[in-house]
Amino acid sequence: MSGYSVNSVVWMIxxxxxxxxxxxxxxxxxxxxxxxxxxxxxxxxxxxxxxxxCKFIGYVGGKCTAPLCCCS
Structure with a gap:
């Protein structure tokens, strides 16, 4: 091999x-x-x-989709 040992080729792969x-x-x-x-x-x-x-806890915003408050 031209300058490379088999071991270094395996490590490179x-x-x-x-x-x-x-x-x-x-x-x-x-x-x-x-x-x-x-x-x-x-x-x-x-x-x-x-x-x-939702904004307070780090989300972009939130919407009340009855009956749940969902953050996104």
Whole structure:
């Protein structure tokens, strides 16, 4: 082989396979997180201002879809 030992070629192939698997895992987890259903925390009577409650706990907003307060 021209300058490379068999051992270094095996390690290079293994590194490239692991790198490709990591990239695919990161991309697929990002795609899944964009399509999550709303997260409902309780009833509308528990959270009269559903939008403010959801924003307070870190969501973009919330909507009371009777009878549940759902954040998204």
């Amino acid at each position: 293994l590194f490239k396979v692991l790198l490709a698997a990591t990239i695919l895992l990161v991309i697929s987890s990002g795609v899944r997180s964009q399509h999550q259903p709303p997260n409902c925390h309780g009833t509308c009577s528990q959270f009269p201002d559903c939008d403010a409650h």
